[in-house]
Amino acid sequence: MTTIPFSLTSFSPPPPLFSSVFLTSSPPNPIPEVLTLPSPQSPTKLQRNSMANGVTLESLRLSLIRQEDTIIFSLIERARFPTNSPTYNESYVPTPTFSCSLVHSVVKETEALQAKAGRYANPEEHPFFPDNLPPSVVPPYNFTEVLHPPAASININKDIWDMYFKKLLQLFAAPGDDGNYASTAASDLVCLQALSRRIHYGKLVAEVKFRESSEEYEPAIRAKDRDALMKLLTFESVEEAVKKRVAKKAMVFGQEVTLNNDDKKEKYKVDPSVVSRLYGDWIMPLTKLVQVEYLLRRLD
Numbered sequence: 001m002t003t004i005p006f007s008l009t010s011f012s013p014p015p016p017l018f019s020s021v022f023l024t025s026s027p028p029n030p031i032p033e034v035l036t037l038p039s040p041q042s043p044t045k046l047q048r049n050s051m052a053n054g055v056t057l058e059s060l061r062l063s064l065i066r067q068e069d070t071i072i073f074s075l076i077e078r079a080r081f082p083t084n085s086p087t088y089n090e091s092y093v094p095t096p097t098f099s100c101s102l103v104h105s106v107v108k109e110t111e112a113l114q115a116k117a118g119r120y121a122n123p124e125e126h127p128f129f130p131d132n133l134p135p136s137v138v139p140p141y142n143f144t145e146v147l148h149p150p151a152a153s154i155n156i157n158k159d160i161w162d163m164y165f166k167k168l169l170q171l172f173a174a175p176g177d178d179g180n181y182a183s184t185a186a187s188d189l190v191c192l193q194a195l196s197r198r199i200h201y202g203k204l205v206a207e208v209k210f211r212e213s214s215e216e217y218e219p220a221i222r223a224k225d226r227d228a229l230m231k232l233l234t235f236e237s238v239e240e241a242v243k244k245r246v247a248k249k250a251m252v253f254g255q256e257v258t259l260n261n262d263d264k265k266e267k268y269k270v271d272p273s274v275v276s277r278l279y280g281d282w283i284m285p286l287t288k289l290v291q292v293e294y295l296l297r298r299l300d
């Protein structure tokens with residue numbers, strides 16, 4: 001995995017991707033193929049540009065908004081279980097089958113199976129354990145290429161893994177142990193995949209921003225000026241709106257619904273302020289990191 005040196009603290013707290021890019025002219029339509037690599041021949045740059053027509057910053061933002069739902073529901077599902085620390089303990093499984101933690105094995109082995117089913121033939125998807133993944137056994141789909149080819153080398157899942165297990169989990173999983181370790185690991189995987197998809201969506205967002213204002217981006221790219229790129233791609237008002245919206249969604253999705261009029265609206269399945277912080281402190285900064293990394297390779 002190409003891991004980009006990155007400190008989570010190097011970004012000021014400001015905070016949704018790409019399984020479904022929405023066209024502005026019609027109701028949201030999932031068009032995952034827009035990101036995906038072609039087969040058997042790579043299209044020319046010109047072909048890539050013309051094929052990307054219809055993908056706009058607005059349509060990408062609609063997809064990011066839809067992905068907020070996926071992320072919040074995945075957190076709600078994980079919050080059904082307490083911390084369940086044996087899931088993360090390398091010495092919990094006393095057999096040579098698992099030389100690592102349960103969650104590590106569940107993620108790695110699920111990724112191997114999903115790789116065979118073609119998951120990683122789609123450039124929206126990034127494995128957490130990319131080494132020695134088996135090849136896809138399904139017939140290739142002729143996805144349209146939008147991204148500049150060096151994008152394929154960007155994978156910041158190691159940062160996402162560390163953020164999730166070292167910082168985020170303890171903020172929304174209650175302390176305790178109910179023995180449901182396999183289900184806990186499966187829930188972690190769903191959260192990790194949703195977060196990874198969203199954060200790596202930054203590649204597409206960066207591509208569209210570059211196409212819309214290449215004359216602004218090119219000097220900063222040539223100068224390898226990360227700070228200038230970060231400034232160009234940042235929209236503080238959008239970030240503020242994202243943080244407020246995800247907190248509101250966490251309140252709506254996470255409330256107890258009853259048939260009486262005594263809904264306990266003050267108790268939520270995940271704390272809305274944690275969701276807002278997840279976006280402000282980690283998801284959006286990491287999405288911006290992906291954008292910077294993408295732009296730095298955009299003229300290669």
Ligand SMILES: O=C(O)C(=O)C[C@]1(C(=O)O)C=C[C@@H](O)C=C1
Pocket residue numbers: 015016061064205233234235236238239242283284285287288
């Ligand atoms: O909407 C954009 O312009 C994005 O680049 C996405 C995003 C985000 O991650 O939500 C990231 C950076 C911007 O400052 C605003 C929002």
